[in-house]
Amino acid sequence: MSISERTTTAPPMTLGQRGILSRFGPSNRAVFPWVLMAPTLIILFAIGIYPFLYSLYIASHNVILSKPYLPRIFVGLYQYQALIQDPEFWHALRKTLIFTVQAVFIEFWLGLGLALLFQRQLAGITFMRVFILIPMILPPLVAALIWRYMFYPGAGLMTYYVGGITRALGFGEIPFLSDPAVAFQTLVFVDVWEWTPFMFLMLSAGLASIPRQPYEAAEIDGASSWRVFWTITMPLLRPAILIAVIIRTMDAFRTYELIVIMTRGGPGNATTTLNVFLTKTGLEFFDASKAAALSLIMMMIIIVMSFVFIRVFRSKTEVAE
Amino acid sequence: MNIVKLSAATAAGLSLLLLALPAHAQTEAQKALAGKTVHFLAPSMPQFAALAKFFPEFEEKYGIKIVVDEVPFENYRQKSLVEMQQGTGTYDFFAVDVMWLAEYAAAGFLEPLMPYVKNGDLTDADYDIDDFLPRVISGTGVFNDTLYTLPIGAGPVGTTFRADVAEKAGFKLPERFSPEFTTKYMYDAAKKVNNPESNMIGFANIPGRWFWGVTYLPYLFAFQTPETKGDEYVDKDWKITINNERTIASIDYFLSLKEFMPADSANWGIGEATAVYQAGNAFGTWNYQDFVKGFFEDPETQAKVAGKNVHLHTPAGPSGVIDPWFGAWSLGVSKDSKNKEAAWTFMQWVTSKDVQERATQYGAGPSRHSTYKSETLAKYQPWWPGVYDFMLKETNPDERVRVPEWAEISDIMGEEGNRVWIGEIDSKTAAANMEKRMTDAMRKGGYYIPGRNDLPKQQWRDLTYYDRLPSEWN
Numbered sequence: 001m002s003i004s005e006r007t008t009t010a011p012p013m014t015l016g017q018r019g020i021l022s023r024f025g026p027s028n029r030a031v032f033p034w035v036l037m038a039p040t041l042i043i044l045f046a047i048g049i050y051p052f053l054y055s056l057y058i059a060s061h062n063v064i065l066s067k068p069y070l071p072r073i074f075v076g077l078y079q080y081q082a083l084i085q086d087p088e089f090w091h092a093l094r095k096t097l098i099f100t101v102q103a104v105f106i107e108f109w110l111g112l113g114l115a116l117l118f119q120r121q122l123a124g125i126t127f128m129r130v131f132i133l134i135p136m137i138l139p140p141l142v143a144a145l146i147w148r149y150m151f152y153p154g155a156g157l158m159t160y161y162v163g164g165i166t167r168a169l170g171f172g173e174i175p176f177l178s179d180p181a182v183a184f185q186t187l188v189f190v191d192v193w194e195w196t197p198f199m200f201l202m203l204s205a206g207l208a209s210i211p212r213q214p215y216e217a218a219e220i221d222g223a224s225s226w227r228v229f230w231t232i233t234m235p236l237l238r239p240a241i242l243i244a245v246i247i248r249t250m251d252a253f254r255t256y257e258l259i260v261i262m263t264r265g266g267p268g269n270a271t272t273t274l275n276v277f278l279t280k281t282g283l284e285f286f287d288a289s290k291a292a293a294l295s296l297i298m299m300m301i302i303i304v305m306s307f308v309f310i311r312v313f314r315s316k317t318e319v320a321e
Numbered sequence: 322m323n324i325v326k327l328s329a330a331t332a333a334g335l336s337l338l339l340l341a342l343p344a345h346a347q348t349e350a351q352k353a354l355a356g357k358t359v360h361f362l363a364p365s366m367p368q369f370a371a372l373a374k375f376f377p378e379f380e381e382k383y384g385i386k387i388v389v390d391e392v393p394f395e396n397y398r399q400k401s402l403v404e405m406q407q408g409t410g411t412y413d414f415f416a417v418d419v420m421w422l423a424e425y426a427a428a429g430f431l432e433p434l435m436p437y438v439k440n441g442d443l444t445d446a447d448y449d450i451d452d453f454l455p456r457v458i459s460g461t462g463v464f465n466d467t468l469y470t471l472p473i474g475a476g477p478v479g480t481t482f483r484a485d486v487a488e489k490a491g492f493k494l495p496e497r498f499s500p501e502f503t504t505k506y507m508y509d510a511a512k513k514v515n516n517p518e519s520n521m522i523g524f525a526n527i528p529g530r531w532f533w534g535v536t537y538l539p540y541l542f543a544f545q546t547p548e549t550k551g552d553e554y555v556d557k558d559w560k561i562t563i564n565n566e567r568t569i570a571s572i573d574y575f576l577s578l579k580e581f582m583p584a585d586s587a588n589w590g591i592g593e594a595t596a597v598y599q600a601g602n603a604f605g606t607w608n609y610q611d612f613v614k615g616f617f618e619d620p621e622t623q624a625k626v627a628g629k630n631v632h633l634h635t636p637a638g639p640s641g642v643i644d645p646w647f648g649a650w651s652l653g654v655s656k657d658s659k660n661k662e663a664a665w666t667f668m669q670w671v672t673s674k675d676v677q678e679r680a681t682q683y684g685a686g687p688s689r690h691s692t693y694k695s696e697t698l699a700k701y702q703p704w705w706p707g708v709y710d711f712m713l714k715e716t717n718p719d720e721r722v723r724v725p726e727w728a729e730i731s732d733i734m735g736e737e738g739n740r741v742w743i744g745e746i747d748s749k750t751a752a753a754n755m756e757k758r759m760t761d762a763m764r765k766g767g768y769y770i771p772g773r774n775d776l777p778k779q780q781w782r783d784l785t786y787y788d789r790l791p792s793e794w795n
Contacts, residue, residue: 173583174585177587179587263588285729
């Protein structure tokens with residue numbers, strides 16, 4: 001039997017099949033897009049909306065996973081109130097905000113500097129570009145372990161060489177992970193090392209998309225490089241900056257592996273950020289309700305920060321246009 | 322042939338036959354389990370590595386396959402609790418730290434074991450549960466009078482020092498449990514040999530924020546008096562008692578050891594302190610008896626220190642009090658396991674007299690009378706028999722109060738103590754903070770609800786509770 005024969009002998013559609021097709025098929029323009037989107041929506045609900053709703057439920061009850069024998073009592077907003085009254089929460093929030101602002105600020109300017117530098121056609125630039133991206137490619141866990149051993153007391157490369165230099169200069173050893181202030185800055189340093197390449201990548205793409213005409217016009221007008229940078233490059237780079245800064249801010253705000261592996265929130269509570277506090281609450285003490293409330297607060301903070309960024313950048317972009 | 326000769330020949334024949342039989346003949350019920358696979362979740366620690374050497378032998382003998390997932394110790398509690406809480410039965414049996422039993426058993430995550438112990442179809446005839454040290458089995462595996470886990474090894478916490486370094490400095494370290502070994506003695510000895518310029522620090526302490534709640538406890542107990550015994554953390558009404566002059570003195574003593582430590586040591590955990598000691602750069606450090614073979618006495622991996630050590634107890638305080646601490650790991654069957662009988666078959670085999678004794682040559686610790694008295698232990702780990710009496714009569718299973726709130730209490734002590742170490746607060750403030758925060762944790766646990774009459778019993782106030790014969794538990 002040939003293919004054409006087989007095609008022509010296909011059984012005709014039943015009435016029921018025709019009904020389904022007319023109700024959900026391409027001919028029904030109101031319903032068909034939803035049919036196409038249904039798999040995505042189901043997955044979105046299962047992995048995004050349901051857990052969110054369940055978090056709301058857990059946060060409004062008293063659930064301690066290691067004590068399943070306790071009754072689940074509805075406590076309303078008590079978990080949020082308890083967190084707001086908890087000095088540990090405010091300490092962790094302060095540390096998180098300082099860490100995020102510091103890390104993203106440094107990463108942005110370093111990333112921008114590198115992106116501008118790599119716009120020029122220099123020898124070996126392709127190799128250098130790949131080399132710069134290596135820290136970002138490493139899994140955060142591996143990067144944190146590498147640096148933990150670099151700062152290992154008495155044996156790490158950093159403690160050995162930098163410590164040797166500071167000792168020779170008469171300053172003694174630098175307590176990279178033992179002094180509260182230094183340990184915090186050490187974490188910022190490692191975060192900058194790991195994520196500046198991301199800023200570089202995003203901003204490089206942004207720079208490549210800027211049209212040449214404004215620069216040519218500026219050159220004819222005799223504008224200085226400084227003026228070109230502030231009046232052409234920066235305004236036209238804003239969409240890329242906005243995306244890069246928002247993504248990095250959300251990431252830095254949630255930094256976990258780096259801190260847990262290098263300092264575990266210490267010394268004292270000097271590097272205990274919200275995510276470390278959250279993990280301790282949820283997975284050490286198994287207080288699921290408090291952890292759920294905390295994660296919802298963190299989500300709200302991130303949404304508000306993103307919203308502020310978008311508003312500020314959009315208004316500046318509109319002014320520039 | 323007369324009757325005497327005939328009897329002698331028969332007896333000899335029977336003896337030979339018995340010797341030829343395997344130590345544990347399998348029952349029909351055990352044979353029926355062949356082909357099953359059991360999953361075991363364990364921390365990466367020397368004593369589990371020692372047991373792993375016996376897995377092939379068990380698999381060959383019983384036909385049951387053991388699949389082990391090893392998790393770093395710092396992540397182990399999290400991983401095991403999440404697995405148990407999900408109730409999927411992914412793991413058939415778990416390693417359980419002595420401190421987590423109350424939490425796990427109260428939550429119903431573990432299977433009571435006595436029915437298995439008493440089941441002759443699943444337990445070898447010569448298992449002899451009463452061969453376990455009473456306080457070890459009751460302190461490790463009993464919750465609310467019910468047996469939930471079996472100990473694989475249990476030993477006191479102690480200190481390890483370099484005898485050769487002491488000798489070079491002109492003094493000899495005391496014997497284990499000698500009253501001479503006090504907090505003052507330890508400090509003075511460490512000071513005598515402390516010479517960081519020559520790569521020798523007096524004492525490699527463990528002040529890290531996540532370890533303080535463990536490594537500080539020997540000093541908290543040492544600074545008690547006979548009158549305050551039992552009231553170290555709570556009084557009879559579960560009111561927190563930590564804010565007192567004894568706690569402050571013990572924190573100050575712990576802090577005095579900072580003098581011997583490098584500047585960058587506030588985050589040191591067991592790994593860092595042990596590594597410094599193993600490299601031959603410290604005179605003394607903290608130990609847990611089960612780690613001694615794996616961490617200090619293996620000539621292949623610790624060539625610089627193996628054979629040169631003296632293993633002592635933690636120092637006695639000003640009133641002569643010694644920390645009665647012992648640590649232990651045990652094995653418990655998951656309530657959600659689908660292979661409980663196969664898991665039990667392995668557990669009873671690996672904790673049997675024969676296997677426990679043989680495992681000591683690889684670094685596993687003893688928890689049975691017979692193992693303590695064995696020549697194998699004396700030969701391969703000669704530091705163990707000396708703690709037998711201590712484990713029988715002195716240990717207190719509730720040295721760290723075994724309540725589900727302990728994880729939080731330990732964390733609070735760790736954080737506040739470590740803040741003293743880095744100079745953020747003083748010891749008085751730390752003790753006050755500990756009391757306030759520990760009280761909050763207990764309040765959250767429902768200990769102060771007026772009229773509540775089902776609070777746990779404080780068994781440590783009468784340690785005879787823990788001295789029952791193992792077979793007497795439910």
